Amino acid sequence: MQEKSAFRSIIGLKCPHCRKGDMFVRPGLFVYKDIFLMHENCKVCDQKFEIEPGFWIGALWTSYPFIVLIISPFILMAISGEDINIWFLVGLMVVSLLMLIPLTIRLGRSIWIHIFVRYKK
Numbered sequence: 765m766q767e768k769s770a771f772r773s774i775i776g777l778k779c780p781h782c783r784k785g786d787m788f789v790r791p792g793l794f795v796y797k798d799i800f801l802m803h804e805n806c807k808v809c810d811q812k813f814e815i816e817p818g819f820w821i822g823a824l825w826t827s828y829p830f831i832v833l834i835i836s837p838f839i840l841m842a843i844s845g846e847d848i849n850i851w852f853l854v855g856l857m858v859v860s861l862l863m864l865i866p867l868t869i870r871l872g873r874s875i876w877i878h879i880f881v882r883y884k885k
């Protein structure tokens with residue numbers, strides 16, 4: 765079987781250790797139910813996902829860049845001097861953030877754990 769790259773493993777929200785098992789109970793980047801619900805251990809290799817208590821708090825660091833990416837266009841539009849209602853922009857920004865919350869949280873966690881857990885075939 766072809767090996768999965770780290771990138772594909774991160775995007776696919778797979779276990780960083782075997783790159784096969786799913787980390788989340790409901791896999792996917794656009795899942796709006798049980799966003800935080802994860803398996804405790806990998807179903808394939810038994811890797812523990814929450815390596816230590818509070819491990820996922822660190823994932824805020826890896827979620828943050830996505831949030832910046834999402835809000836930047838709105839901030840640029842707001843300061844561009846174009847005649848756009850600021851509340852319309854704020855509304856659009858909030859809706860965008862809410863729609864992309866699973867993506868930011870889950871990718872953040874996936875990147876975070878891939879930093880700490882090495883891949884073993």
Ligand SMILES: [Zn+2]
Nearest residue numbers: 779782806809
């Ligand atoms: Zn695994």
